[in-house]
Amino acid sequence: MMTYIVNGLSASVRYLHTRPWTVAGLVRLFIAAIRIRRERRMMAVLTSEQLDDLGLSRDQVEAESRRGYLDISGQRKNGLDL
Numbered sequence: 001m002m003t004y005i006v007n008g009l010s011a012s013v014r015y016l017h018t019r020p021w022t023v024a025g026l027v028r029l030f031i032a033a034i035r036i037r038r039e040r041r042m043m044a045v046l047t048s049e050q051l052d053d054l055g056l057s058r059d060q061v062e063a064e065s066r067r068g069y070l071d072i073s074g075q076r077k078n079g080l081d082l
Helices: 013-017 023-044 048-054 058-065 072-080
Strands: none
Touching: 023 058, 048 058
């Protein structure tokens, strides 16, 4: 039996700990992480007016862009079929 050490890992990796470690599941996570990272980079270059239209502040966008590669919020994770 394999023992997993999950202390100190991102929420996404801890979430995967409860799921079967399948290649398909890991590929879906990797693709989702790439998409979300791209979204974060795109948000970081928006103007203040564009952020106001979205109802976001510059501080919120900066905090989001500093999140780790696999740090996917639970709200986003629910929309993913992981």
